[in-house]
Amino acid sequence: MISYAILGITFLYVVIQIIIYALRQRKPLTRDDIDERLLAALNGGDHAGK
Amino acid sequence: MPVNKKKPVTFRPFKTPRYAFDKLRICRRCSRYTALGEERCGHCGHASLTPVEKHAVSLAGRKMHTRLLLILLLTLGSVYFGQSLQQMTLCGAGGIVLAGLLLLMQRKVRQNENLYALNELLGRSIDSLREGLEINRQEAVSVLRENDVLAYEKLREISILLRGDRVARQRVALLHGFQLRKDMNLELEQLLLKDFEPLLAEYIGEIARVRPELIKDRTLRYVKTYEVQILEMDRGPAILTAVAGAAVRLKRYALLYSGMIGRYIQELPKDRFMRLSRMISASPYEAWNGLDLKVAEVREAKYRWDPDF
Numbered sequence: 406m407i408s409y410a411i412l413g414i415t416f417l418y419v420v421i422q423i424i425i426y427a428l429r430q431r432k433p434l435t436r437d438d439i440d441e442r443l444l445a446a447l448n449g450g451d452h453a454g455k
Numbered sequence: 456m457p458v459n460k461k462k463p464v465t466f467r468p469f470k471t472p473r474y475a476f477d478k479l480r481i482c483r484r485c486s487r488y489t490a491l492g493e494e495r496c497g498h499c500g501h502a503s504l505t506p507v508e509k510h511a512v513s514l515a516g517r518k519m520h521t522r523l524l525l526i527l528l529l530t531l532g533s534v535y536f537g538q539s540l541q542q543m544t545l546c547g548a549g550g551i552v553l554a555g556l557l558l559l560m561q562r563k564v565r566q567n568e569n570l571y572a573l574n575e576l577l578g579r580s581i582d583s584l585r586e587g588l589e590i591n592r593q594e595a596v597s598v599l600r601e602n603d604v605l606a607y608e609k610l611r612e613i614s615i616l617l618r619g620d621r622v623a624r625q626r627v628a629l630l631h632g633f634q635l636r637k638d639m640n641l642e643l644e645q646l647l648l649k650d651f652e653p654l655l656a657e658y659i660g661e662i663a664r665v666r667p668e669l670i671k672d673r674t675l676r677y678v679k680t681y682e683v684q685i686l687e688m689d690r691g692p693a694i695l696t697a698v699a700g701a702a703v704r705l706k707r708y709a710l711l712y713s714g715m716i717g718r719y720i721q722e723l724p725k726d727r728f729m730r731l732s733r734m735i736s737a738s739p740y741e742a743w744n745g746l747d748l749k750v751a752e753v754r755e756a757k758y759r760w761d762p763d764f
Contacts (some may be wrong), residue, residue: 406538407533407536407538407675408532408533408534408535408537408538409533409542411529411536411544411546412533412546412549412550412610413534414529414532415480415529415530415533415550415553416553418525418526418551419522419526419531419553419554419556422522422557422560423560424559426560426563426564426568427560427564429564429567429568429571430564430567433570433582434570434571434574435570436473436474438477438574439474439476439547439570439573439574439577440474442577442578443475443575443616444475445582445618446577446578446581446590447585447616447618448582448617448619450620450696453587
């Protein structure tokens with residue numbers, strides 16, 4: 406019985422991971438997004454003009 | 456500073472990276488960030504600097520492997536607790552199928568996960584990143600007296616990430632001591648400040664003479680905003696004339712800054728004036744805002760007998 410319980414937990418864990426991956430894949434990040442966020446964080450959001 | 460007192464220099468070739476984070480490297484040992492090109496980490500001294508994106512890729516890979524490993528461990532656990540051979544086989548096969556499914560998914564989303572890891576890494580370590588760049592800046596300032604070219608090159612690299620006025624002001628001050636040449640890798644828009652700076656105004660004047668193609672909209676707006684202050688400078692009128700001459704390069708600028716160009720039209724060199732004159736003749740119905748009349752006046756007064764007109 407314990408072995409089925411562990412298998413069940415494994416199954417749930419895999420399902421959750423796959424859902425997380427799929428959700429992230431639906432709104433993919435681009436390098437431009439990351440670049441913009443980084444520059445905004447470093448320069449207080451006033452980098453756009455330069 | 457008179458032109459002849461300026462130092463002739465050669466900068467190392469520099470290519471602006473496509474993304475600002477391409478400049479960043481992280482030390483794998485002490486996690487210090489740097490935007491400079493040194494081989495060893497300035498903090499721990501180890502040659503373990505790696506590009507931040509590569510580091511994020513390895514973090515994402517490690518995370519994925521850990522997840523797979525956890526599934527395999529759980530599978531082993533379920534096999535271990537199996538009460539019969541059938542149960543053990545079933546649990547083992549089930550675990551392997553689940554691990555296979557996760558592996559397939561991981562392969563599919565790997566590129567995106569790498570970017571998520573990079574985003575997370577940069578977001579999480581923004582404070583140490585700021586600290587690392589500040590150390591880089593101080594390093595550049597510390598070599599300023601012995602080697603101003605090296606200091607400028609370091610500041611140029613840092614300015615890819617730190618785009619505030621502080622680094623730009625230091626770069627302008629350093630550039631002021633160098634003799635500018637056409638073949639140099641020069642920039643202007645990145646150096647524009649929020650307030651008036653005489654050294655920047657002088658630099659703009661020099662750029663207008665050496666590399667007029669770098670005079671663009673933002674520079675022209677800066678010059679227009681601080682026109683009065685520039686005029687008060689010793690070489691102010693010469694700077695403004697040079698900028699007006701550079702603005703004549705494009706019809707759009709000539710139309711947008713017709714007022715400013717009109718104020719310095721008398722001093723424009725002949726080739727610049729000819730260009731403006733031809734531009735106006737080619738589009739006489741554009742809204743020149745009186746610039747066309749001024750050009751006609753100057754042409755009449757200065758170039759009446761000139762066969763080029």
